[in-house]
Amino acid sequence: MRFNWNYLKLFLLIVCITGLYSFSDYRSNQKKINGISLEFVSENNLFLSKDVVNKLLIQNYGSLKNVPKEDIVLNTIEKVIETNDMVKNAQVYLTINGELKSKIAQRQPIGRIGGLTQFYLDEDGKKMPLSRNYSARVPIITGKITGKSLEDVYVILQFVNDDDFLRKNIIGIHIDDEEKYQLRFRVENFVVNLGDVNDLEEKFSNFKAFYAKAMKDQTLDNYKIVSLEFDNQVVCTKI
Template identity: 25%
Template sequence: MFKQLSNRIFWHRLLYSVVALIVLGGLVTLMGFIKGKSSEQACTEVRIVVLGAESFIEQQDIMAMLVEKYGELEGRTLEDIPTHEMEKDLRQIPFVFSAMVTIDMDGVLAVRIVQREAVVRVINNKGLDFYIDKEGHKMPVSLKYVPRVPVVNGHITEPYNGALDSMETQLVKDIFKTAQFINADSVWSSQVVQLYVNEYQDIELVPRVGNQQIILGNADSLERKFEKLMLFYNKIVPKTGIDAYTSVNLKFAGQIVCERDERFKPEELISMPDSTLDNTPNNSINTQ
């Protein structure tokens, strides 16, 4: 009985092996046929899709770049189209975050581009300007498209060579972090129209409403600083008016330092302990 069972197992295994070889041979033959057919098939169409919220680069720009380097693509045999090399070239464009080039069975060359997304525009102390994208890379400005992002200028020494590059100074890293915070909040993205870096390397906010010099300092504790600024607008401005203060300093922990316009009163310190934000029901501010 054991011998009969062993024979059955042997013949079953042999049968499975033969079937597997037949299937594998069929696949190899089919793939060879497809490859041979593909090598003879010509490109019937070039489809370019450019994705992203920005318009730094358009379909016609991609097509022009490909044609300039590789010549006319439609009508060329698929075997002669170097898709991997095309992808590498497209990724070298500073506005391009990712690029994918594929060819389907119908001879369609598909190009898929994802653009970089700008967060802030920086103008350094030498007048050179660049964007910082969502990944924290410096990228060039475009002559054909201007995204709606905060602009920062002033005492900024960050260099720029015109290509895709990483951030170097802590100041620009703080600018990037601050711009990200502002862009993520509909209230602040509407109220803050520009950033400025003063001679002390402090980041200042330029408001849409009011003429105050709003001193943020660095990008530490951004949420706390903007909470204090909101308290200023909600608690102080209704009592004094929007133009009563020439500057609002948010740098110091636990307090807002507001300097009044000379036409009103001398400088006064508005003390706001951290516990005020957390424990006071109405977020009151104590004026000293």
């Protein structure tokens, strides 16, 4: 029987490739971390500094520099960074040259709860602690703070943030005892009774139409209350 040398050559080639890959993988794992790079990916990175993140890593791992790559568990490092209350999420990876990189997204507040216990409401509707580094310019929420009213406030804040006019002008939301909502504006002296959170698009559309006409007529200073509680109406109380 004639021996097929091609099979032997193929077998030896596979053995060589596997050996080279194993050796390369071993050498790669033996390499050590030669540096750490932190990057904040959010537009507004005001609540957390790189020094704070580095301190957090040092507290948990000591110095990561010169640690063998095989000893690094990336998922664990991500979870450690995400323990900081200002971090939304973190992605950690290793580069070919042995640099440990982390991309960090900070949480973004959209409202601030006033009263004895103060905190932010973030873009996901979750409670977020105040920062020692920076005070965000977001609407202040006052009045009857409950789980239900915070859910409603979050709905209002989402709508406000998506509208350039409302975002620039609304500085406060007050919750009365019946869990109805009152808006305060940056410049105007009147307050806006919003009522509940139903039909927000229609209510704000009506309000902006009223505002544009009253500004044109120079009558904005004549009102102390503007109510949007009634169907498809803007009811005003004069001073």
